[in-house]
Amino acid sequence: MSKVQTPRPIRGTQDIFGADAEAFAFVVETFERVRKLYRFRRVEMPVFEKTEVFARSLGETTDVVSKEMYSFDDRGGESLTLRPEFTAGIARAYLTEGWQQYAPLKVATHGPLFRYERPQKGRYRQFHQIDAEIIGAAEPQADVELLCMADQLLKELGVDDGVTLQLNTLGDADSRDSWRAALLAYFQAVRGELSEDSQERLERNPLRILDSKDPRDQAFVADAPKIDEFLTAEAEDFFGAVTAGLDAAGVKWQRLDKLVRGLDYYRHTAFEFVPDEGSVAANALGSQSTILGGGRYDGLMESLGGAPTPAVGWAAGIERLAMLVGEREPERLDVAIAVEADELVAAAARIAPELRLSGFSVEVVVTGSGRKRYDKAAKLDPAYLVSLQVRDGLAGYSARSQIDDNRETQIEAIIGKHVRL
RNA sequence: GCGAUCGUAGCUCAGUUGGUUAGAGCGCCGGUUUGUGGUACCGGAGGUCGCGGGUUCAACCCCCGUCGAUCGCCCCA
Structure with a gap:
């Protein structure tokens, strides 16, 4: 008579209860309230998609696609993937569901995402995000509105203290390509002196060397070619309009010209809300610092076979926000x-x-x-x-x-x- | 994929240089002979000390392996 073994939960999943669950709900409720103020429409999306939806849009060489996706073949032999992010699926729906008719379309959603990673503080294999996107809007005011919403959300959650909006532009496709080429040449010349990780990055994603934490790299990063030297006039105007809009709206920001983001589809505006070093927030989050990140992804629709469509969006980790929100008890019993x-x-x-x-x-x-x-x-x-x-x-x-x-x-x-x- | 730390009751943790029958608080169950009271007192159940080997007269304690968790690297929300 062997005792039945209780199955263990899957690594990196969470059973959220009590004060943590209250904090989680508070984040979602606050997001729902703020999103309505900005008239973002609620959408519900499938949790899984054909693998190609993510593989084509995020970039084959990104870490997410090359080693972090939960992919499996269904009974018909088709490769499916549990979504590792929201944007690609929403872009797919925009194309397949005829949502072009609503452009410019402002949508918001939230739910679980899946990435096969080593779990640690603030990082899980099944995690949850809130997400906001504006599709079909080429004007910099769209970026500004989206960032205003993010800023207001953090304020209403009470987690804005000690958190800074870091902002950069990656330029348009031309700017980005020539900057990338210059960086590649620059780092190639000192290849042997870079960290092992960065020599690796040189092959796959040279932009990432810029935010390396390794001191061996940082000496070279300081003098690396700057995106500003490669911006076209249009790209420069666009970024100027975004920053002017933020200033007008009273949203504080900080230029970080080495901020790049992991996915291939980003163009122009890229941003992250990050806790200041040494702050209470930074301490609460461990080494996972970004709480909200996003940018403009004008090239994404084409990678999914659609017409060129400008778009901008962001996502934030609910668990990370909940950690900053802190203890929240349920309302007192009547x-x-x-x-x-x-x-x-x-x-x-x-x-x-x-x-x-x-x-x-x-x-x-x-x-x-x-x-x-x-x-x-x-x-x-x-x-x-x-x-x-x-x-x-x-x-x-x-x-x-x-x-x-x-x-x-x-x-x-x-x-x-x-x-x- | 790599590194560090840690696995004792349902939970949070004690446990001496290796020495009888492994403890506490919370929680759970029962009682305090019907109480206008309180967030009380008393008692009880509950542990193959993650698992498997080894060293030893003797292992929760030392060694090896394994599984799991946590934190960090990579990457990201």
Whole structure:
């Protein structure tokens, strides 16, 4: 007779409960509220797509595509992938569902994403993001609006203190290509002196050398070619319009000309909200610093076979935001009913739903001895604690109230219909 | 994929240079002889010390392996 082994949860998944779950819900609720202020429309997206949706749009050589995707063949032999991000799927829907008719389209969503990575603080294999996109808008004001929304969201979550918007432009396709070529030539010349990781990056993604943490690289990074030297006039104007818009809107930002983002599709504006070094926020997040990131992805639609379509968007990690939000307890219980005599279970069964229909939160305690029932009810820390009992053969109640008079009267009117004071 | 640290009760953790029967708090169950009281007191259940080897008269403790977790690198939200 072998004992049944309880299955373990999958590495990198979370069972979120209690204060953490409250914080998670607070992030999502706040996002929903803010998104409506900016008139972003809610969309629900599939959790999995054909593998090519991500492989083609993110770039074959990116880490996400080359080693982090949860891909599998379905029964028809087709390769499917659990989404590692939102943008590619939304772009696909924009093309296949005829959403072009709504352009410029502002959409928002949230939900789980999957990446096969080593879990650590603030990083999970199944994680959750909130996401906002503006598709079919080429004007810099779209970038500004999106960043304003992000800024307001962080403020309303109360996590803006010690968090800075870092902003960069990667230029248009021409700017980016010539900058990339210059960087490649520059780093190739000192190849042997770079860290092993960066020699690797030279092959696959030279831009990433710029944000290497290795001191051996940083000496060269300081003097590396700057994107500003390669910007076309149009790209420079565009970035100027974005920064001017942010200034007008009162959104604080910081130029970081070595900020690049991991995915191939980014053009022009790229940004991240990052906690300041040494801040409480930075400490809470461990080494995973970015809480919200995004940018413009004008080239993405073409990689999925669509017409050239300008677009800009961002996503933020719900778990990381929840860590900054900190402890959040559920709202205080309104009424606890200790049913101290079994004859009164039926009375409680009538009182509780009536109270709830009137908008009070209610817990009923019916197990253990009378004394224990009162104890359990008291431990729920209700604003109004009522004990139902039989005295001299008659149903009665007594109460301890910390609720305002008006609500107390309302509660006692309902209780009084079923038992006497 | 690489590195570091850590695995003792449902949870958070004690556990002496290796020495009888491995402890506490919380939680759970029962009691405190019907109590207008409180977030009390008393008692009980619950552990093959992650798993497998080894060293030893003797291992929760030392060694090796393995699995798992945490944190970091890479990368990212």
